[in-house]
Structure formats: structure tokens, C-alpha cells
Amino acid sequence: RYVPERKILDGASFTVPAGNSVAIVGTSGSGKSTILRLLFRFFESTSGSIRIDGQDIRGVTLESLRKSLGVVPQDTVLFNDTIKHNIQYGRLSATDEEVYDAARRASIHDTIMNFPDKYDTVVGERGLKLSGGEKQRVSIARVFLKEPSILLCDEATSALDSTTEASILNSLMSLSVDRTSIFIAHRLTTAMQCDEIIVLENGTVVEQGPHDFLLSKGGRYAELWSQQNNSEASDASDVSLEV
Numbered sequence: 361r362y363v364p365e366r367k368i369l370d371g372a373s374f375t376v377p378a379g380n381s382v383a384i385v386g387t388s389g390s391g392k393s394t395i396l397r398l399l400f401r402f403f404e405s406t407s408g409s410i411r412i413d414g415q416d417i418r419g420v421t422l423e424s425l426r427k428s429l430g431v432v433p434q435d436t437v438l439f440n441d442t443i444k445h446n447i448q449y450g451r452l453s454a455t456d457e458e459v460y461d462a463a464r465r466a467s468i469h470d471t472i473m474n475f476p477d478k479y480d481t482v483v484g485e486r487g488l489k490l491s492g493g494e495k496q497r498v499s500i501a502r503v504f505l506k507e508p509s510i511l512l513c514d515e516a517t518s519a520l521d522s523t524t525e526a527s528i529l530n531s532l533m534s535l536s537v538d539r540t541s542i543f544i545a546h547r548l549t550t551a552m553q554c555d556e557i558i559v560l561e562n563g564t565v566v567e568q569g570p571h572d573f574l575l576s577k578g579g580r581y582a583e584l585w586s587q588q589n590n591s592e593a594s595d596a597s598d599v600s601l602e603v
């Protein structure tokens with residue numbers, strides 16, 4: 361709880377096997393981001409615990425905890441510096457070649473090579489000169505450089521065109537290979553690619569399992585799935601009306 365009088369997470373308990381990917385889904389305010397904040401120790405839990413390899417995260421230094429975590433946040437923080445430096449921030453000791461390689465793996469290298477100043481392009485205040493999709497790729501490239509054993513991804517809610525979205529999802533999935541990964545998934549197309557999905561409601565895990573299993577169960581996840589598909593279908597019909 362953030363304040364004593366209001367419970368946010370309530371008996372939520374789950375395990376992510378090493379190397380697996382898990383998606384946390386649920387309606388707005390269900391407590392998804394709170395789980396990430398607790399993992400990162402932005403806040404200490406008031407009860408219960410989080411263990412990595414059996415070790416309570418309160419028992420390790422913040423430095424060592426955060427060294428093992430790589431984060432792709434909803435909003436990437438960029439410095440008004442060159443794009444090269446912004447990627448290199450993932451691991452300051454990285455060589456130029458390593459930065460280019462990370463950028464390739466995040467599918468942003470070719471875009472950068474088309475900028476007039478290439479890797480020396482200054483991104484502007486808060487990355488103003490980059491699109492939303494490009495900023496997300498910068499944070500993916502940073503995590504490729506950092507090579508953490510655990511990946512945390514708070515999927516951006518901002519709308520991207522479907523080609524960019526698919527390509528970013530592709531990069532994220534390659535980032536999660538052989539890494540314990542937790543996705544806060546706003547798009548169920550992301551969730552469906554994970555080994556397991558956790559459905560959170562009012563701070564409690566109400567369903568857990570792989571996509572096909574949860575769909576066939578016909579419960580809360582199946583409901584969220586059909587809602588999202590319906591809203592996408594109606595978005596598409598809106599577009600065709602405008603045309």
C-alpha cells in the first residue's frame with residue numbers, strides 16, 4: 361500500500377522461472393506498475409517479499425539489484441546529447457562497435473544512419489527530435505548493451521502504427537530470449553507471446569497460464585481478449601468511415 365488506508369496489492373503471489381517470460385495484464389489501476397516499482401525498490405513492500413534466486417531483494421544493495429535489472433520503461437528518459445551517447449548510457453564502457461551492434465539489434469541503426477549527423481545527431485530536449493517508436497528503440501538498445509539477467513518492460517500505451525508496433529515487439533522478444541522477463545502488457549498481442557500470463561485484478565492474481573490455456577478457460581483473460589479485439593475492429597471501421 362502507498363498509504364495505510366488503501367491496499368493496492370492484496371496477496372498477489374507468483375513465480376517466474378529463470379529464463380521465462382511472463383506478462384502481467386489487467387485493467388488500469390490493478391497494480392501492474394506497482395509490481396515493477398517494488399521490484400526496482402522505488403518503494404519497499406509493507407508486507408510480503410520479493411525474492412530473486414531465493415534471495416530477498418531487501419537484503420542486497422540497490423546497486424547490485426539494479427545491475428541485474430534492465431528496464432524498458434513507458435517513457436524513455438533521453439538526454440539532450442548525441443544519440444550515440446543516449447544508447448551508450450546502457451553501458452558507459454561500451455565501444456562504438458558495441459553501440460552500433462545494440463542499435464542494429466533494436467532495429468534503429470538504419471534510421472540513425474539516415475539522420476544527417478548519423479550517430480552524432482543531438483536528440484534535443486527530452487528527445488524531442490525522435491519519434492515515440494524511435495525513443496522506445498533507444499531504450500531497447502540500451503538494455504541490449506547492459507545485458508541484464510532480468511528484463512522489465514512497461515509497455516508504452518502510446519499508439520504506434522502497426523508496422524512499428526510489430527517491429528518493436530520483435531526486438532523486445534529477441535531481448536527477452538534466455539532472460540527472465542516481465543512485461544506489463546497493455547497489448548494482448550504482446551502477452552500472447554509470453555510463456556505465461558498473469559491476470560491482475562484489484563491487486564490480486566485472478567488467472568495465470570499460457571495464452572491458449574486462458575483463452576480456452578473462457579474467464580477474465582478471454583473477456584479482455586475479446587474486448588481488445590472488438591475495440592480494434594471498431595477502430596478499423598472508424599478509419600474506413602473517414603476514408
Ligand SMILES: Nc1ncnc2c1ncn2[C@@H]1O[C@H](COP(=O)(O)OP(=O)(O)OP(=O)(O)O)[C@@H](O)[C@H]1O
Pocket residue numbers: 362363368386387388389390391392393394395
Ligand atoms: N505513489 C502513489 N501514491 C498513492 N497511490 C498510488 C501511487 N502510485 C499508484 N497509486 C495507486 O495504486 C493503484 C495501482 O496503480 P498502478 O500504477 O500499479 O496501476 P496499473 O495497473 O499499472 O495501471 P495502468 O495500467 O493505468 O498503468 C492505482 O489506483 C493508483 O492510483
